[in-house]
Amino acid sequence: MTAIRKRQPHGRAIRCPGGYAAYVPEPLPPPISWSSELVGALSRADLAIGRLAGEGRRLPNPHLLVRSFVRREAVLSSRIEGTRATLGELLAAEAGAAVERSPEDLREVANYVVALEFGIERLATLPLSLRLVRELHERLVRGVRGDTATPGEFRRSQTWVGPAGCALANASYVPPPPDRLMDCLGPWERFLHDDAMPVLVHAALAHSQFEAIHPFLDGNGRVGRLLITLQLVERQVLPSPVLHLSAYFEATRPEYYERLVGVTERGEWEEWLAYFLAGVAGQSEDALDRIRRIDEMVAGWRERIAGATSRQPERTLDLFVESPFWSVTRLSERLDVAFTTAQRAIDRLEAAGVVTLHGEAKRNRIYCARAILEVIEEPPRLPGTGQTRQRGRTP
Numbered sequence: 001m002t003a004i005r006k007r008q009p010h011g012r013a014i015r016c017p018g019g020y021a022a023y024v025p026e027p028l029p030p031p032i033s034w035s036s037e038l039v040g041a042l043s044r045a046d047l048a049i050g051r052l053a054g055e056g057r058r059l060p061n062p063h064l065l066v067r068s069f070v071r072r073e074a075v076l077s078s079r080i081e082g083t084r085a086t087l088g089e090l091l092a093a094e095a096g097a098a099v100e101r102s103p104e105d106l107r108e109v110a111n112y113v114v115a116l117e118f119g120i121e122r123l124a125t126l127p128l129s130l131r132l133v134r135e136l137h138e139r140l141v142r143g144v145r146g147d148t149a150t151p152g153e154f155r156r157s158q159t160w161v162g163p164a165g166c167a168l169a170n171a172s173y174v175p176p177p178p179d180r181l182m183d184c185l186g187p188w189e190r191f192l193h194d195d196a197m198p199v200l201v202h203a204a205l206a207h208s209q210f211e212a213i214h215p216f217l218d219g220n221g222r223v224g225r226l227l228i229t230l231q232l233v234e235r236q237v238l239p240s241p242v243l244h245l246s247a248y249f250e251a252t253r254p255e256y257y258e259r260l261v262g263v264t265e266r267g268e269w270e271e272w273l274a275y276f277l278a279g280v281a282g283q284s285e286d287a288l289d290r291i292r293r294i295d296e297m298v299a300g301w302r303e304r305i306a307g308a309t310s311r312q313p314e315r316t317l318d319l320f321v322e323s324p325f326w327s328v329t330r331l332s333e334r335l336d337v338a339f340t341t342a343q344r345a346i347d348r349l350e351a352a353g354v355v356t357l358h359g360e361a362k363r364n365r366i367y368c369a370r371a372i373l374e375v376i377e378e379p380p381r382l383p384g385t386g387q388t389r390q391r392g393r394t395p
Contacts, residue, residue, distance in 0.1 A: 010267045011212070014177075022158070022174045023264055025212045027187035028205050029197065030269050038270055041277040045200050048284035049237060055288055056239050064321040065291060066240050068376050073244030074112035077225045078105075080250050085109045087377050088324075095325035097359060097366045108144045112222060115139040119230045120241060128192045128227065128234055130185055133215075136226060141219045149217035154181055159217050173264070175214035184213045195235075203231045204276035208263050225249065242287050247380035248279035286381040293375050294321065304352040312337060312345035320355060324373040327366045 011025035032038075068091070075087045085105040093099050093106055115136045126132050138152025150156075156178050160171035168174065176184050188209055194202070210224040225246050232238045249256045252275075259275045262268035298321055305313045315335055319326055332342035346367055349355045355367040 008267050009265055010263055010269070014180075016158070016177050018168075020158075020168055020171075020174060022177045022180075023212065024176045024180055025184060025209060025264065028191040028209050029194075030205070030267070032201075032269050032273070035270065038274055038277075041274050041281070042198060042200065045277040045280040045284070046198070048281040048288075049200070049232075049243060052243060052284040052288050052291075053238050055291055056242050064318055065294065066242060067322050068324065068372075069242050069244065069287070070116055071109075071113055072376055073225075073229065073241075073246050074109045074116065076244070076250045077222050077246035078109045078112055080225075080246065080253060080256075081221055083108050088373055091323055091325045091373070092358065092366070092368075094323070095330065095366050096327050096364060097325065104144060111140050111142060111144060112226070115223075116226055116229065116241065119226065120233060123230065123234050128230060130189050133223065133227070137216055137219055137223050140222055140226070141216075149219070154185070154215045155217045157217070159214060161214070173261070175212065181213070181215060185215055188213060192231075199232065199235045199237050200277060200280055201273060202235075203228050204273050205269075206231065207276075208260055208269075208272055211260055212264050242291070243280070243284055244287075245276075245279050245283055247286070248283050248382075251380050251382060252279075282381060289381070290375050290378070294372055297371060297375075301349075301352060301354050304354075305348055310341075310345070312341060313348040316342070316345040316349060317354065320349070320367075320369040321372065324369040324376070325358065325366055327364050329364055 010030055011023055013021040013023055016022050068087075071090055072087050075083075075085060075090060078085070083105040085101050085108075089099045089101045090106060090109050093101075094110075099106070118139055119132065119136050122132060122135065134152045134154070141149060141151045158168065158177055159175065160166075160168050161173040161175075162171040166172075188206070191202075191209070192206060197205075207224050207228055210227065211220060214220045216223065228245055229241045229243070232243065233241055255275060259268070259272045263272050298317065301317060302314065305317065312335065316326075316331060319331060319334060326346075328339060328343050328346060331346065332339045335342060335345075337345075346355060349369075350357075350367070354371075355369050358366045358368040
């Protein structure tokens with residue numbers, strides 16, 4: 001029978017000049033009491049993410065779905081921090097369409113995409129490390145709200161967490177002071193290279209600790225969530241970044257914050273792990289369901305356009321799987337064909353009910369595969385309910 005661990009904060013509060021108290025976490029890993037429930041949660045998460053990885057390897061062109069999935073993660077991770085851009089707005093803007101959303105919101109989400117894609121590529125030459133974290137942060141906050149917060153540099157001043165406009169004196173959480181930052185980040189980096197524990201547990205612990213350290217003046221939440229995806233890819237748990245937990249964190253935002261606070265204030269690691277692992281299991285099944293539905297949908301469309309004298313309609317269909325929005329001009333450039341050839345391919349897809357014209361522009365017409373967009377934009381399925389979280393669409 002597993003012994004019950006006496007709860008205590010994972011760290012200590014220290015008094016700082018100015019009279020405030022800052023939290024300094026202990027190095028990882030913490031002691032964990034492995035109850036049968038927690039072991040079961042890990043088993044379910046491992047099984048679910050294993051099925052997702054297998055499906056990703058089975059698909060003939062798994063990379064086609066990665067682009068939209070990465071953008072969905074960017075939208076939802078940024079939404080936790082207050083941006084309101086939708087996935088449809090981001091994809092439409094990338095295709096050249098005019099959207100009403102704040103340009104700053106769109107830039108912030110686009111930067112997340114740049115940082116994540118950079119991180120995936122960078123892992124080929126540089127392991128997860130403080131250097132890579134700084135490089136990710138620099139790309140994440142460049143040219144947006146965090147641009148004034150020293151992009152790519154760890155903070156040299158005290159920061160704090162609390163309601164908008166709150167002062168340090170009434171902050172809900174104060175991370176380590178800057179002169180203790182490297183004392184926390186050094187052990188955290190060493191823990192990144194520790195492969196002695198299950199990967200999912202390792203990712204959960206590393207994320208919680210990163211958020212407790214709060215090494216940047218801005219962008220800590222987005223960088224921390226981005227690192228989860230990179231850890232799973234680096235450890236080869238997933239062949240490509242098709243699992244993203246920001247949908248789960250955003251849908252359960254109060255609990256997400258409460259579980260992180262529970263670790264720092266009460267040492268509730270088991271509760272945090274149970275929450276995290278439930279998210280991995282639920283979002284793995286959620287992603288698997290979306291991939292299978294899109295795969296079946298595309299297979300049916302291929303049958304409708306079969307028999308074309310040119311391969312361009314089928315090649316064009318692949319691009320609409322990669323991103324639901326395309327202009328004729330960008331399609332012709334991507335396929336390296338004449339504008340008229342690209343237009344004929346789109347006309348064939350439109351006649352087959354695959355795409356529809358987006359907007360009313362007479363020039364630079366943009367088309368959308370709305371059925372694919374709707375599958376990707378659906379709210380996440382929450383663990384244990386089999387139901388999606390209902391949320392009104394952002395106008």
